[in-house]
Amino acid sequence: MARRLSNDGTIGSILNEIIQVNKLQGGIDEVAVKDAWKSLMGNGVNTYTKNILLKGTTLYVELTSAVLREELHYGKDKIIKMINEELQREVVKEVVLR
Numbered sequence: 001m002a003r004r005l006s007n008d009g010t011i012g013s014i015l016n017e018i019i020q021v022n023k024l025q026g027g028i029d030e031v032a033v034k035d036a037w038k039s040l041m042g043n044g045v046n047t048y049t050k051n052i053l054l055k056g057t058t059l060y061v062e063l064t065s066a067v068l069r070e071e072l073h074y075g076k077d078k079i080i081k082m083i084n085e086e087l088q089r090e091v092v093k094e095v096v097l098r
Contacts, residue, residue: 026054029087029091033052033054033087033092034054036082037049037083039086040079040086045072048068049061054091054092057090057094059095059096060096069097076097080093
């Protein structure tokens with residue numbers, strides 16, 4: 001039988017409870033990370049970005065340019081920091097560029 005949510009509380013707390021009960025946080029994080037990548041990296045990088053995937057705390061980014069992949073490889077720590085700051089919590093711990 002489905003668990004009944006309480007009617008007491010703010011909208012934010014009720015939404016957080018719904019997210020936890022239905023285990024939706026992973027999907028929400030994936031969408032948020034994709035949006036953060038697109039806004040932080042800009043059009044130049046997004047042109048060469050083929051696919052973005054978040055598995056656990058690892059962000060997989062598929063790029064069509066080997067030169068760009070090599071360039072971004074040197075800034076992985078900065079990318080992780082920027083994305084986590086954008087999301088205001090630690091979602092990404094590792095970035096894999098393919």
